[in-house]
Amino acid sequence: MAQRIVVDPITRIEGHLRIDAEIDNGFISKAWSSGQMWRGIEVILKGRDPRDAWLFTQRICGVCTTVHALASVRCVENALGLEIPINAQYIRNMVQAIHALHDHIVHFYVLSALDWVDVVSALSADINKTVQLAESISNWPNNSANRFKAVQAKVQAIVDSGQLGPFANAYWGHPAMALPPEANLMAVSHYLEALDYQRKADQALAIISGKNPHAQNMSVGGVTAAINLDNENTLNMERLYWVKQLVEEVKGFINQVYLVDVIAIAALYKDWLPYGAGVTNYLAVPDMVLDTKAETFDLPGGTIMGGDLGTLKSFTSFNDPYFKDNVVECISRSWYDGDWTRPPYQEETVPHYTDFQDDAKYSWIKAPRFQGEPMQVGPLAQVMVGYAQGHEMTKKYVDYALSQISTIAGVQVGPGALHSTIGRHGARAIRSAMMADLALKHWQLLVDNIGKGDLEIFNKPTFPKGEIQGFGFHEAPRGALSHWIVIKDGVIKNYQCVVPSTWNAGPRDDKDKAGPYESSLVGNPIADPDQPLEVLRTIHSFDPCIACAVHMLDPDGKELIKVNAL
Amino acid sequence: MSHHDFGKEGNVKVNRRTFIKGCTMAAAALGLSETMVPKLVEAAASDQRPPVVWLHFQECTGCTEALLRASHPDIGRLILDIISLDYHETVMAAAGHQAEKSLHDAINKYQGKFICVVEGGIPTKDGGIYCKIGGKTAMDILAEVAPKSAAVIAIGSCASYGGIQAADPNPTGAVGVQDLVKGTPVINIPGCPPNPICFLGTVLHFLTFKRLPRTDQLGRPLFAYGRRIHDQCERRAHFDEGRFAEQFGDKGHLEGYCLYKVGCKGPGTFSNCPAVRFNDVGAWPVSVGHGCIGCTEPGFWDTMTPFYERLPGVNIPGGDGIATGASSAGKKILGVTAAAVGIHAAVGIGKRIIGGKGSTSDEQE
Numbered sequence: 001m002a003q004r005i006v007v008d009p010i011t012r013i014e015g016h017l018r019i020d021a022e023i024d025n026g027f028i029s030k031a032w033s034s035g036q037m038w039r040g041i042e043v044i045l046k047g048r049d050p051r052d053a054w055l056f057t058q059r060i061c062g063v064c065t066t067v068h069a070l071a072s073v074r075c076v077e078n079a080l081g082l083e084i085p086i087n088a089q090y091i092r093n094m095v096q097a098i099h100a101l102h103d104h105i106v107h108f109y110v111l112s113a114l115d116w117v118d119v120v121s122a123l124s125a126d127i128n129k130t131v132q133l134a135e136s137i138s139n140w141p142n143n144s145a146n147r148f149k150a151v152q153a154k155v156q157a158i159v160d161s162g163q164l165g166p167f168a169n170a171y172w173g174h175p176a177m178a179l180p181p182e183a184n185l186m187a188v189s190h191y192l193e194a195l196d197y198q199r200k201a202d203q204a205l206a207i208i209s210g211k212n213p214h215a216q217n218m219s220v221g222g223v224t225a226a227i228n229l230d231n232e233n234t235l236n237m238e239r240l241y242w243v244k245q246l247v248e249e250v251k252g253f254i255n256q257v258y259l260v261d262v263i264a265i266a267a268l269y270k271d272w273l274p275y276g277a278g279v280t281n282y283l284a285v286p287d288m289v290l291d292t293k294a295e296t297f298d299l300p301g302g303t304i305m306g307g308d309l310g311t312l313k314s315f316t317s318f319n320d321p322y323f324k325d326n327v328v329e330c331i332s333r334s335w336y337d338g339d340w341t342r343p344p345y346q347e348e349t350v351p352h353y354t355d356f357q358d359d360a361k362y363s364w365i366k367a368p369r370f371q372g373e374p375m376q377v378g379p380l381a382q383v384m385v386g387y388a389q390g391h392e393m394t395k396k397y398v399d400y401a402l403s404q405i406s407t408i409a410g411v412q413v414g415p416g417a418l419h420s421t422i423g424r425h426g427a428r429a430i431r432s433a434m435m436a437d438l439a440l441k442h443w444q445l446l447v448d449n450i451g452k453g454d455l456e457i458f459n460k461p462t463f464p465k466g467e468i469q470g471f472g473f474h475e476a477p478r479g480a481l482s483h484w485i486v487i488k489d490g491v492i493k494n495y496q497c498v499v500p501s502t503w504n505a506g507p508r509d510d511k512d513k514a515g516p517y518e519s520s521l522v523g524n525p526i527a528d529p530d531q532p533l534e535v536l537r538t539i540h541s542f543d544p545c546i547a548c549a550v551h552m553l554d555p556d557g558k559e560l561i562k563v564n565a566l
Numbered sequence: 567m568s569h570h571d572f573g574k575e576g577n578v579k580v581n582r583r584t585f586i587k588g589c590t591m592a593a594a595a596l597g598l599s600e601t602m603v604p605k606l607v608e609a610a611a612s613d614q615r616p617p618v619v620w621l622h623f624q625e626c627t628g629c630t631e632a633l634l635r636a637s638h639p640d641i642g643r644l645i646l647d648i649i650s651l652d653y654h655e656t657v658m659a660a661a662g663h664q665a666e667k668s669l670h671d672a673i674n675k676y677q678g679k680f681i682c683v684v685e686g687g688i689p690t691k692d693g694g695i696y697c698k699i700g701g702k703t704a705m706d707i708l709a710e711v712a713p714k715s716a717a718v719i720a721i722g723s724c725a726s727y728g729g730i731q732a733a734d735p736n737p738t739g740a741v742g743v744q745d746l747v748k749g750t751p752v753i754n755i756p757g758c759p760p761n762p763i764c765f766l767g768t769v770l771h772f773l774t775f776k777r778l779p780r781t782d783q784l785g786r787p788l789f790a791y792g793r794r795i796h797d798q799c800e801r802r803a804h805f806d807e808g809r810f811a812e813q814f815g816d817k818g819h820l821e822g823y824c825l826y827k828v829g830c831k832g833p834g835t836f837s838n839c840p841a842v843r844f845n846d847v848g849a850w851p852v853s854v855g856h857g858c859i860g861c862t863e864p865g866f867w868d869t870m871t872p873f874y875e876r877l878p879g880v881n882i883p884g885g886d887g888i889a890t891g892a893s894s895a896g897k898k899i900l901g902v903t904a905a906a907v908g909i910h911a912a913v914g915i916g917k918r919i920i921g922g923k924g925s926t927s928d929e930q931e
Contacts, residue, residue: 007662009699011655014627016699037697039624039689040737041730049872055859056867059730062628062759085815106634114659154646163615163650169668170659195634195642199845202635206845209854213631213759216851216859219814219874224855226819233800233822233853242847351737353695458815536661547626 002029005529008036010539012111014063015546017505019517019535020356023526028535031514031521033505034356035365035546038335045495050076050487051220051461057483057497058214061548063106065213066099066205067476068483068497068548074294074472075483076220076461078318083292085456088222090446093288093298094243095209095217096474097439101250102201103477104379104432105258108425109194112540115533116265117179117187120172122155125185133182137264137408140256142193143186151189171533176525179268187265190257197253204246207239222458227450244443251436254429262429263401266422267408276421276538278520279374280307282381283503285323285482286315287475288438294318298438299475300394302385303370307419309388324471327482327498330367332510333360341369341510344484344496345469365549367506367515368498376516377479377503378542380418380427387415393437397430421520424541463490476500478543501549504542517542615650616773617680619672619711622655623704624697624731624740625686628759629722630656636762637846649769652680655699666700673714681772682715682750684708684743687724687731691739708746717751717778718743721765723861726754726785733867744785753778754785758861763842764790784864786836795832795858798840801825808883811855819855826882829874830857837862 008018016036021028045056054072061068070092077084127148134143158164171177179187202212208225209215217225228234266273286301295317302314315323330341337352354361367374375381386394398415405426406413417423466489473482479500486494506515514522517539524534620630634641645651651658652672653665660668672680686704689696694703702710712718720743723729731740744752755765768787771779779787796802804810804824811819811828819828826833835858839850851858860870870877 008701009655009661009665011658011661011665014656016622016697036699037624038738039696039731039740043735043737044730044733044867049874052871052873055873056730056733059626059628059758062626062631065628065631110634110657119659158646161615163617163652165615165645165650165652166654166658168652168658168660168671169664171664192642195640199635199637199640203845203847206849207847210849210851210856211844212635213628216856217854219856222814224814224819226815226822226855228820228822231820231822234820234855351696353692455820456815458813460813531664532662 003529005526005532005535007532007535010536010544012114012536012540013544013546014061014548015544017539017544017546018356019521019539020358021521021526021532021535023529026525026527028521028524028526031518032358032362033365033507033515033517034363035505035549037546038351038364039547042495042497045492048492050079050463050485050490050492053485053492053495054218054220057495060497060499061545062213063103064476064478064545064548066095066209066215067474067481069215069218070096071472071474071476071481071483071497073218073220074318074474075470075485076472076487077470078472079468079470079485079487080220080461080463082221082459082461084222084459085454086292087227087446087449087454088457089289089292089294090442090449091208091217091223091225091457093442094439094446095205095215096287097435097442098201098205098243098247100435100477101247101254101432101439102198102205104428104435105194105198105201105250105254107428107477107543108258108262109191111543112425112537113187113191114170115537115540116177116269117191118172118174118177118184119155119167119170119188120159121177121179121181122152122185122188123159123181125152125181127152130182130185134186138256138260140260142189148185148189151192152185155188171531174531174533175527176533178271179265183264183268187261190261193253193257197250200246201250204243204250207243208235219458221461222456225457227455227457229450240443240447244440247436247439247443251440254432254436259397259401259429259433262425263404264408266413266426267405269422270409270411270413272422272537273413273417273420275524276424276520276541277307277419278518278522279376279516280419281305281370281373281375282384283370283375283377283480284382284385285473285475285480288442298441299382299434300386300389300391301382301475301480302389303375304381304384304388305373309384312385312388314385314389318472323473323482326371328369328372329498329502330369330509332367333362333507334366335361335364336366339510344471344482344498345486345494347494347496363507365502365506365546367509368503369509372511374506374509374513374515374519375503377500378424378427379431379477379479380424381479382475383418383427383430393434394430397433401426401430421524421538421541428543463487465489467493478545478548479503497548499545499548501542501545505544505546505549517544615648617652617672617676618649618654618683619652619669619680619715620654620683620685621707621711622699623684623686623688623708623725624729624738625722625724627656627685629685629765630654632759632762633765635845636766639766644766649681652676669711673711677714678716680715681769682712682718683721684712684718684725685721687728687740687742688746689731689738689740690746691737696738705746708743712743712747712750715750717753717772718747719765719768720744720752720754720785722760723756723758723864723866726756727864729758730867732865751778752785753781753787755790756784756786756862756864757837760862761790761839761842761844764838782836786862790838791836791862793836793838795835795837795839798838799832799852800840801852806883814855825852825855825857826880827876828857829872829876831860831866831870831873831877832858833880834870834877835860835863
């Protein structure tokens, strides 16, 4: 007989998420994903100045702290048909790439490593064997005996103090924990180092964006970061070289530590490679723009259906109708009034809370669909689309990672293994390596262009009388993000965000098709229903961001609230 | 590795020199004399690490992310050496029932002793159903945890004043901690997000003196929010001489002139941003050519918007005339403010006051 478990709160994520699962003979047979918070930011945007929208939508999420800013300015520019100067594109690209470095490092180490790494087991690691293990897979200079000894002593001291803090009541010694003590010690050491390297990425970001989180250098029409090589209050070569140095340091950590750790964990947990595929329709949007019109990109975008790379269809510009005409959202199973599926421009949503109902409404998150299908978004989608297109940089890192995993695991691991919980971690590490390369490439493009004497950063937006609409997309760290705006007489009439975690964490739709979180849990083993570590593994692999996922709008400003069955 | 100094013996204590340096900087930020440094060191390095329970409500995790970026003390040192972070959903290893257990263990074992940090607004409309954790509303959780704490630190503009979700028309009836919690000392560290230095300075002050630092009328510590941004800005001389950027990318903007005319809200905003800056790289919004948006002020989403219009009521020197509240932008701003005040009053009807153990902070004005 199936046993029902509820995991609420899901921790080590952004926001408030509840997961319900039915367990049959040790495996999950059915699952529900439920967003537990609603703020109504799109309601608040109505009637405001479209130039302000990016600062509001940015506050949807402080983890994805640059992404809503980028998508927002792009949707207003799309509505206006406004090109932006190439310097502004490069600066935005650097913001995008450097933020991704921070985000992915934090996700792997702080938010998900403890699903795979047993901190307490690190206490019984042999120091010399730990050094041997680390040196066999990486030449990172900090993998030294003294370093590992100090980390082990630190863990011992915390355990001895009896104040375990964030490590209390966790899953140490859980039967699904499979790493040898030496791998655990190495990983704990890298966890602590990751805290330093994520900060370096932030510092690089703050130099070009004023502060971080919540960068403050964007504007509809470009960026505000003035470039003047002869002024101390602007971007000059002192500032720019500091950015470059910090990015190079972070790139070293990604290539020699993060990517290597993910490869090692994938190989040592090879039994987990078959789990967690779920929805294998993938959606990624093109980004890292190379021209003022946004028609050429360094990162490819497109769709893949049913896990078949042969079905690839690409998106080619910021205006591509293949994207614009195929995105809808369904609220059949979401806490909004009614039962409809509509394109974002036409959504009209009224909250309608019913509490958790398995067979009816159970989440604040909506269910986005592409041509009627649920889609998985995120680094894995981007890597799949890039791999299918033969994108050189993607192919280079994917082939490297798969060959390393195969060597350590002692079995041949091919691209098919990427459709999995561990594949999502692998793709994120691969994307980090790509973004470090691209951050430096776009730094050079910016400096070369400045060298030609071009200091332009801004084209002034002018809002016409009457109604216009536009959409803007962005490949965020958690995947394809799009903002949709309707502007009337220069003020916001409608605003809608279709967010990566909405694609992934959304509930079932009117045809009872489950969303990616829900599908990916089915078939996962559960060793101990009282300690559902395996649920966390698969959910964390998506990098959930629930503040992002939950949003709504009401274009008519009518009575918003109906509450049923509290 | 270089940044975590484990000491020669590989012991738990952080490198003492670096640690004292951090405490000295904190003392300076707090306006304390150097003679107080040993007391700060002692407080921060005591054997029993003070327990902290961190609650997340209607928020974006930006305040936690800000803390992740702090350098003195850095996050590793803070949570492993200085405090005991017993509940924090973003970093804790446990989830579900195990996480709930951590919360209950901490608030019962350390009743009256732990610091409660709140990140995010609290929705009060419709019984608070717009934010639930472990099946309970944010209001219920706050009512259970806050009265058992020694003090509440509201981190960020959402926990302080309701924040972005409280902007007109405040669809969920969001409010700040101080609107609900009475009887337990509450201090506000607003900002979107706040500079982590302001939060950490407050924590170290509390650990040292067992009481909260002095505040202004809005509940903000004076050491961080005592002066106007405009009065500390490196571009102030340009304002005084009438040199302005008129549009992003124009000559004045490239020359680093005053940003008032492109919307800077520095003249109406109290914070130490120009003095302490962000992320240890000497940066703040004005250093990348963008005006201040007033994010440490209550209701700034309504009172400081449109962000790219001039703040009304500021006299401009330098012969360019005087911009007053009579400008079209000013009307818009004032109109929204009036609406926001109305909404705030309406929200009050649905509020519940969370009673406490009867103590108050005599430090707060």
